[in-house]
Amino acid sequence: MDSYFSILFTEVYKILFLLIPVLVSVAMIVWLDRRVWAFVQKRRGPNVVGPFGLFQSLADALKYIFKEIIIPASSNKIVFVLAPVVTMTLALISWAVIPFGEDFVLADINVGILYLFAVSSLGVYGIIMGGWASNSKYPFLGAIRSAAQMVSYEVSIGVIIINVLLCVGSLNLSDIVMAQQNLWFVIPLFPMFVIFFISALAETNRPPFDLPEAEAELVAGYQTEYSGMMYAMFWLGEYANILLMCAMGSVLFLGGWLSPIDIFPFNAIPGPFWLIFKILFLFILFALVKATVPRYRYDQLMKLGWKIFLPFSLFYVVLTSSFLLYFDLLPGK
Amino acid sequence: MIAHSVFFYIFSLIAIVSAVMVTVSKNTVHSVFFLILDFISISCLFIMIGAEFLGMIMLIVYVGAVAVLFLFVVMMLNVAEQKGQWFSSRWDGGTHIPVGLLVSLIIFFELIIVIGGWKYKPDLLNSLSINISTEVTNTRSIGNVLYTDYILLFQISGMILLVAMIGAIVLTYRERAGVKRQSYVKQISRERDEGVDLVEAERNKGVKIDA
Numbered sequence: 416m417d418s419y420f421s422i423l424f425t426e427v428y429k430i431l432f433l434l435i436p437v438l439v440s441v442a443m444i445v446w447l448d449r450r451v452w453a454f455v456q457k458r459r460g461p462n463v464v465g466p467f468g469l470f471q472s473l474a475d476a477l478k479y480i481f482k483e484i485i486i487p488a489s490s491n492k493i494v495f496v497l498a499p500v501v502t503m504t505l506a507l508i509s510w511a512v513i514p515f516g517e518d519f520v521l522a523d524i525n526v527g528i529l530y531l532f533a534v535s536s537l538g539v540y541g542i543i544m545g546g547w548a549s550n551s552k553y554p555f556l557g558a559i560r561s562a563a564q565m566v567s568y569e570v571s572i573g574v575i576i577i578n579v580l581l582c583v584g585s586l587n588l589s590d591i592v593m594a595q596q597n598l599w600f601v602i603p604l605f606p607m608f609v610i611f612f613i614s615a616l617a618e619t620n621r622p623p624f625d626l627p628e629a630e631a632e633l634v635a636g637y638q639t640e641y642s643g644m645m646y647a648m649f650w651l652g653e654y655a656n657i658l659l660m661c662a663m664g665s666v667l668f669l670g671g672w673l674s675p676i677d678i679f680p681f682n683a684i685p686g687p688f689w690l691i692f693k694i695l696f697l698f699i700l701f702a703l704v705k706a707t708v709p710r711y712r713y714d715q716l717m718k719l720g721w722k723i724f725l726p727f728s729l730f731y732v733v734l735t736s737s738f739l740l741y742f743d744l745l746p747g748k
Numbered sequence: 749m750i751a752h753s754v755f756f757y758i759f760s761l762i763a764i765v766s767a768v769m770v771t772v773s774k775n776t777v778h779s780v781f782f783l784i785l786d787f788i789s790i791s792c793l794f795i796m797i798g799a800e801f802l803g804m805i806m807l808i809v810y811v812g813a814v815a816v817l818f819l820f821v822v823m824m825l826n827v828a829e830q831k832g833q834w835f836s837s838r839w840d841g842g843t844h845i846p847v848g849l850l851v852s853l854i855i856f857f858e859l860i861i862v863i864g865g866w867k868y869k870p871d872l873l874n875s876l877s878i879n880i881s882t883e884v885t886n887t888r889s890i891g892n893v894l895y896t897d898y899i900l901l902f903q904i905s906g907m908i909l910l911v912a913m914i915g916a917i918v919l920t921y922r923e924r925a926g927v928k929r930q931s932y933v934k935q936i937s938r939e940r941d942e943g944v945d946l947v948e949a950e951r952n953k954g955v956k957i958d959a
Binding site: 419491494524525526529530532533536537539540543544547555559562563566569573586714 | 750751775777778781784800801804805807808811812813816817819820823824885886887930
């Protein structure tokens with residue numbers, strides 16, 4: 416019995432060691448997002464609370480905690496309360512398989528990439544549940560839009576993942592990183608990287624694909640009826656998902672924890688820092704896109720997903736596999 | 749192994765209870781949510797017996813795609829809550845109960861026939877082209893069998909899905925007149941000369957534009 420408890424305690428300790436930094440960095444990343452956004456638009460952004468306004472998110476969180484949680488009378492109360500919890504949980508559990516370095520991962524499972532894909536495809540439920548349970552027009556429309564959008568772009572993300580897997584021959588995330596020791600996949604699979612980046616924007620409901628919460632049409636989409644801490648949980652879940660997509664992009668295409676060149680000053684920096692640099696780089700790209708690009712129209716969004724990205728990434732699967740087959744580079748023989 | 753069996757019983761209990769709740773709950777949307785819970789706990793059971801690939805595919809395909817469409821349809825149809833109308837339904841004359849019973853009876857007997865007559869091929873294990881070992885991950889072993897021994901079945905099932913998809917598109921597609929479509933090529937290739945038309949307007953007469 417003792418061994419059970421010792422295993423339990425070490426695991427809980429490890430999980431806390433992972434989750435607390437993730438939550439803190441989500442708070443920081445919200446600040447970074449707003450600063451980059453303001454920088455592009457020649458504003459100052461949050462700069463009052465703490466040095467450079469660093470503690471703005473903490474102040475916001477404090478405000479959310481003390482606000483009243485309003486549950487609409489005609490809502491479906493259980494589902495209404497569950498929705499933000501689902502969003503938040505799903506955004507956090509996927510961090511378990513992200514490898515921060517060699518043997519520095521919480522759960523080194525064989526089907527890591529499938530797990531990530533599965534959890535991100537579950538993310539749509541938080542939104543649908545929130546939109547439906549609010550029992551109100553705007554949230555419902557937002558939820559329907561978001562579900563259609565996320566399902567569509569998931570398909571192309573799946574096909575892009577197949578492209579990477581063809582070059583690796585394993586579903587394990589650590590193997591995927593180790594396969595990029597000589598050449599990061601962003602170079603041979605550059606078009607796939609671009610499509611992955613755009614699909615990740617759509618998957619996380621970021622601008623220019625933020626139609627589910629398009630304020631001009633739908634108030635705040637599925638979040639309209641939420642207030643206080645429940646709204647903050649949606650918010651946190653959304654940003655944790657964005658960070659996760661950045662982490663996924665760095666693991667799949669930018670070589671995860673590997674340093675760009677394997678010579679002294681670079682490879683002396685420990686792996687987790689490289690991964691964090693890459694996540695930050697991708698996140699700043701996300702923020703720049705948010706600041707520069709206007710919102711898509713709904714039919715343009717669907718057209719882009721189904722008629723352009725899906726056929727192109729399917730074509731690239733054929734291209735990659737025939738290239739690997741012809742030059743006898745197929746892994747895992 | 750205690751923890752293992754505890755988790756097994758937790759997941760199987762959730763699976764059975766939610767399967768019952770799918771049929772019992774009065775709100776259709778709740779039924780779909782219970783169906784999703786059922787899928788998730790079954791995929792947890794798959795993972796517990798070591799079939800991690802099947803478990804994940806179950807999550808991706810059934811929970812991530814099929815159940816979302818279910819939820820979509822149920823929400824869009826706006827099926828009203830059925831309040832105690834199980835056996836005294838008036839809104840369709842109560843005809844759905846006998847039909848439902850008939851269909852479920854047929855399925856029940858079909859299942860009995862199929863499962864009763866279930867036989868494994870006598871030399872099943874020898875006929876497979878891989879030998880099962882713990883070294884190989886189950887993703888790889890499924891791939892090895894699926895693309896060699898069962899390639900025909902695999903391709904046929906793909907064809908069936910393709911036919912179903914084309915059928916659905918053919919059935920629902922209708923040509924509508926007067927739909928305005930956006931043509932990117934047309935928009936981008938527009939030049940200044942064709943875009944702007946300079947007209948010499950006569951005084952007190954104006955210009956008649958017929959577009």
